[in-house]
Amino acid sequence: MSTITIAQHSAHPLTVSRLGYGTMRLTGPDIWGEPANRPEALQILRTAVEQGVNFIDTADYYGEDVTNRLIREALHPYSSDLVICTKVGATRRPDKSWVPYNRPENLRASIDNNLRTLRQEQIQLVHLRLIGHGDVPFDEQLGAMFELQQEGKIQHVGLSNVSREQAEAGLKMGSIATIENMYGHGQRTTLRTPHGDNQGGEEVLDFCEQHSIPLIPYFSLVNSLPKADSQVAEVARRHHATEAQINLAWLLHKSPWILPIPGTSKLAHLRENLQAAAIQLSADDLAFLG
Known part of the structure; x- marks a missing residue:
């Protein structure tokens, strides 16, 4: 499997395999509660790492705290090359809705909770997930993230659910290691998310390529356009x-700056997804896919 380097110009770059694993699907229905098959969930995490995956995406609002606890149970003590990436900026209500949790004190509480549940002294990569419009200015949220980085609780800061304009604004404030947006063959345009956010597609990928910033696509296996399906x-x-x-092979061919993190709750599907790294798409294939 090929590799990609996160924060390659920093003092502490992170080199990982180009297929990661997103843990969201390990939770129960509506991304809430314990998995239907806990032993299989633990085995998925262990198998992913055994097969060369060393980038795992999580969040403490998956479950809540379910995926973090599964990661810790399955993989702690962590291997030295394993990168665990989490997200802050949102939380869940008892009705399972998603709401902003993005005041500086909220972000600090989320980081502390992730450190505790993952049993880490420092989180290698944290995405600031922008959700809804809220009442906390973007620069105030990101400024709090950089403060936590200066304190040593975060190694690298990333952004999620952002437009190109927001990505550019973030880069002016400090080093942005990665961007995690919804992106895939069937969803490459600027998107309006269910939470009311505008996030960029191709224009954010172009930004990432210009600045050597990995784009981490989520929901990349969802085809939203019938033509793309065919x-x-x-x-x-x-x-x-x-x-x-x-879909995964197309992402890997599309740009060397894309780091897919396909998620699944089935061990068989995990193995299938990892096999995508060996698929060689021809020039004709890529032209046909557009």
Whole structure:
């Protein structure tokens, strides 16, 4: 599996395999509660690492705290090359809704909670997830993140759910290690998320390529356009592969600055997803996919 380097110009760059794993699907229904099959969830995490995955994406509002506790149970003590990335800026209500949790004191509480539940002294990479409009200015949120970085609780700061304009503003404030946005073959335009956020597609990827910042796409296996579905299905038939595998292969071919983190709650699907790294798309395939 090829690799990608996060924060390559910093004093502490992180080099990881180009297929990571997103843990959100390990939770119960509506991304809430314990997994339906806890032993399988733990085995997925262990198998991913055994197969060369060393970038795992989580959040303390998955569950709540479910994925962090699963990661700790399955993988602690962590190997030296394992990068665990988390997100702050949101929380969950008892009705399972998603709401901003982005005041400086909220962000600090979230970081402390992640450190505790993951059993870490420092989190290597944390994304500031922008959710809704709220009443906390962007620069105040990001400024709090950089303060936590200066205190040593965070090694690298990233952004999530951002437009190109927000990414540019963030870079003027400090070093942005990664950007995590919704992106995939079927969703490359500027998107309006369910939380009312505008987040960039191709224009954010272009920004990332210009500044050597990895783009971490989430929900990358969701095809929102019927035409995209048919194109991916046709290429999947040519390669005797699944549509999910072709989606992942397309991301890996699209740009060397993309770090996919496909998630699943099934061990068989994890193995299928990892096989996508070996699929070689031809120039004709890529032209057909657009």
